[in-house]
Amino acid sequence: MQKVEFYKHNIGNDEIEEVTRVLKSTILTTGSKNSLVEELIADYLGVKGVALTSSWTAGAFLSLKAWGIGPGDEVILPALSFVASSNVVLHCGAKVVFCDVDEDTGLMTDSHVRDLITENTKAIMPVHLYGQMCDMKTLKFLTKGTSIRLFEDSAHGMECARDAIKPGKLSDAAGFSFYATKTISCGEGGAIVSSNLDFIDSIKRLRLHGMTKSASERYHKPFRLWDMTELGYKFNLPDILACLLIPQLKKIEESRQRRQEIYEYYADRFTEADIPFPKHLDKVVHSHHLFTVWAPAERRDHFLKALQDKGIGVAVNFPPIHLTEYYRKTFSYKEGDFPVSEKIGAQTLSIPIYPRLSEEERNYVADSVIEVFQG
Numbered sequence: 118m119q120k121v122e123f124y125k126h127n128i129g130n131d132e133i134e135e136v137t138r139v140l141k142s143t144i145l146t147t148g149s150k151n152s153l154v155e156e157l158i159a160d161y162l163g164v165k166g167v168a169l170t171s172s173w174t175a176g177a178f179l180s181l182k183a184w185g186i187g188p189g190d191e192v193i194l195p196a197l198s199f200v201a202s203s204n205v206v207l208h209c210g211a212k213v214v215f216c217d218v219d220e221d222t223g224l225m226t227d228s229h230v231r232d233l234i235t236e237n238t239k240a241i242m243p244v245h246l247y248g249q250m251c252d253m254k255t256l257k258f259l260t261k262g263t264s265i266r267l268f269e270d271s272a273h274g275m276e277c278a279r280d281a282i283k284p285g286k287l288s289d290a291a292g293f294s295f296y297a298t299k300t301i302s303c304g305e306g307g308a309i310v311s312s313n314l315d316f317i318d319s320i321k322r323l324r325l326h327g328m329t330k331s332a333s334e335r336y337h338k339p340f341r342l343w344d345m346t347e348l349g350y351k352f353n354l355p356d357i358l359a360c361l362l363i364p365q366l367k368k369i370e371e372s373r374q375r376r377q378e379i380y381e382y383y384a385d386r387f388t389e390a391d392i393p394f395p396k397h398l399d400k401v402v403h404s405h406h407l408f409t410v411w412a413p414a415e416r417r418d419h420f421l422k423a424l425q426d427k428g429i430g431v432a433v434n435f436p437p438i439h440l441t442e443y444y445r446k447t448f449s450y451k452e453g454d455f456p457v458s459e460k461i462g463a464q465t466l467s468i469p470i471y472p473r474l475s476e477e478e479r480n481y482v483a484d485s486v487i488e489v490f491q492g
């Protein structure tokens with residue numbers, strides 16, 4: 118039987134050479150490779166400030182902390198996302214205010230958010246679901262003249278754009294993930310970008326105990342005492358991991374192009390077979406982090422199993438956050454609270470899409486999905 122992995126990373130000899138160089142050097146932790154990756158990301162996105170962190174989760178948490186978000190404050194975000202998005206709000210002691218999403222795309226829009234804004238709203242967190250960007254222009258317009266922060270959950274890729282606007286351009290900050298299955302990956306890692314350089318400086322301090330100097334700076338620069346100016350955390354990314362991102366950032370567009378070709382093939386095949394999937398909007402550059410199809414809710418789990426039985430790796434992105442056991446029990450959420458998120462959550466089924474997926478595998482996946490849906 119054929120076996121098609123749900124995901125394969127894109128790490129090759131260049132990445133292996135990078136990590137070998139770091140292992141033969143003095144500084145294994147945050148140092149010159151972090152700085153280089155931060156510069157590459159800044160160049161790629163055209164945003165001045167970048168801070169690497171140990172994960173998206175760590176970076177998003179530090180961002181909310183840097184803005185002083187805590188008890189009594191509210192953060193609005195979609196119920197259809199990964200649990201990390203809302204967990205960071207809870208870790209700050211603030212209140213999660215879920216909104217529902219658009220039926221065709223799964224994206225949060227300004228109209229989903231507008232009526233939820235109160236005097237306690239401190240931030241709004243749009244999630245660029247699957248790698249398709251939310252409309253940052255309308256969200257920016259909504260928060261204009263207020264002190265509400267916009268934080269983009271762009272864990273599904275920095276390759277995306279909408280109306281030629283990239284993540285980090287219109288918001289106060291955007292967060293990326295380099296977790297094991299993301300479009301570019303170093304196993305675990307994340308980045309925060311912002312055009313506010315003071316804010317990025319706070320993230321760099323907060324990621325390392327609130328200290329004024331990092332280990333590599335202490336080592337390489339003339340001896341100077343460091344100070345601790347605020348209570349920070351330990352959320353820095355070691356150079357051993359950061360260096361893996363250097364070659365991947367250089368081939369980021371080529372990899373996106375490969376995923377787009379797979380997307381176009383799937384889109385053609387599934388349109389012809391009448392299998393629904395999320396709408397790809399005009400004027401959007403999609404990162405194509407995930408490809409999902411929508412199955413009839415009552416047969417979705419059967420389809421998942423049937424595809425696995427055919428050797429194909431599948432996933433569910435995502436069960437809506439408010440219906441997980443913890444959120445139900447702690448906040449008394451129930452079915453019907455966010456009907457569109459629940460509908461998509463019950464129907465969604467993710468299939469393999471990554472540069473190393475061969476043509477033969479891609480065809481086999483599409484054939485199998487169509488067979489299962491029509492069976």
Ligand SMILES: *Cc1c(COP(=O)(O)O)cnc(C)c1O
Nearest residue numbers: 172173174199201272294295296
């Ligand atoms: C993966 C993911 C995260 C968390 O990323 P980490 O780097 O693992 O912390 C956050 N939001 C979304 C939408 C994700 O898919």
